[in-house]
Amino acid sequence: MRALSVQAPWGLEEIKLVEAPDPAPGPGEVLVRMRAASLNYRDLLMAQGVYTRAPQAAAITPFSDGCGIVEAVGPGVTRVQPGDRVATMFFQNWISGPPTQAKLMSSLGSPIPGVGRELGVFSQDGVSKVPEFLTDQQVATLPCAALTAWRALFEDAALRPGDTVVLQGTGGVSIFGLQFAHAAGLRTLITSSSDEKLARAKALGADHLANYRTDPEWSQAVRAATGGVGADLIIEVGGGGTIEQSVRAIRIGGHIAVVGVVAGPGGGFNTAALIGNSARLQGLSVGSRDMFEAMCRLIELHRIQPVVDKVFPWTEAKAALAAMQAGEHFGKIVLEF
Structure with a gap:
């Protein structure tokens, strides 16, 4: 062979x-x-x-x-x-x-x-x-990719229909997360640097869109979409390069599932913000x-x-x-x- x-x-x-x-x-x-x-x-x-x-x-x-x-x-x-x-x-x-x-x-x-x-x-x-x-x-x-999204949504996070999920980018995990969340009656916000890819995500059922190239402070879009409350779950695929925005976008008591590092090491984030909103930060592997x-x-x-x-x-x-x-x-x- x-x-x-x-x-x-x-x-x-x-x-x-x-x-x-x-x-x-x-x-x-x-x-x-x-x-x-x-x-x-x-x-x-x-x-x-x-x-x-x-x-x-x-x-x-x-x-x-x-x-x-x-x-x-x-x-x-x-x-x-x-x-x-x-x-x-x-x-x-x-x-x-x-x-x-x-x-x-x-x-x-x-x-x-x-x-x-x-x-x-x-x-x-x-x-x-x-x-x-x-x-x-x-x-x-x-x-x-599919199983990672499934576990983040339905095994580790206590989500209910109508809760808000943030998907970063339009790679495999995020697109599966979008499809599964849409099927389960969850509200979704997806980020991308491409308006064309955001339009494709919209066609798959995304409720809210954020272009992080034109709006790098995309946590504000999450806050706006949730009436200032923040997201219930963020599937974090960027790693150090995006975690600071995720911490700013998560609601009090929310869940950040770290599944990737595609955005590089970044510059760290303010741990006090994570403490202040009692959010959970969890590494997840398939x-x-x-x-x-x-x-x-x-x-x-x-x-x-x-x-x-x-x-x-x-x-x-x-x-x-x-x-x-x-x-x-x-x-x-x-x-x-």
Whole structure:
């Protein structure tokens, strides 16, 4: 089979297409022929050598989020059978319950080889069946970005219909957050530097829009939209570059879910403001298989269509990651096998 590989000295130019032996499933394992994979910002950081849980000199097989067809199963497998279409779970060992160190050390891409290969062997516990009405490309978008948005909205924040959610930017997590929040009857405000992207978000159901390029103090738009109260939940994807505005925009007792660092380190923020409004600031990293399957039930019920913006052949992973780095996408970028 063919597989993607990247290692030191790192960088997009170091992503190689290599030949590898066809794997075979052992006890409790399944063999999956990959059909599609989607990109996350984490994948860009990993290719650049900024983020990895593998030994620094070791090569990695990139990408965590895939859709494929089960080709064979090992002894003792009961969850799936050959011919089933499945998604790969971001954390292979996080089935249920709260996160632990062991669960969080089972992520695909690093330290476990990812889905950037024609054939992959996974634990039967690390795959899940998916809604039939979705395309392979759409299924591939679900394991990380969609599940991160789901957990922020419905697992960790105590939201009620009519509450206000702020989504930063128009990448995968934010667009899924918009779609899920709209389906659940939540009021949404989304930020972007592009009026064109804001218009697309409006068409997906966004209630309020804020262009942070023309109005960098977008927390004021949040306050205006909520009658001065502030947002109930902010899904913080920018990190240090945007956290100060999030702290200013959150209501008393509100919840800020920190899920990304795409805006860079920034200059810090005033912790007194966080104390003063009794807000909660929580780091969040994807979720469990139980959460994934609950999310898929909502997707099935509301026939939610994941937004796939760009599709590349999987052998052109370098070009796909360059498009992500340039911020060209609205929703998700997908690789097709």
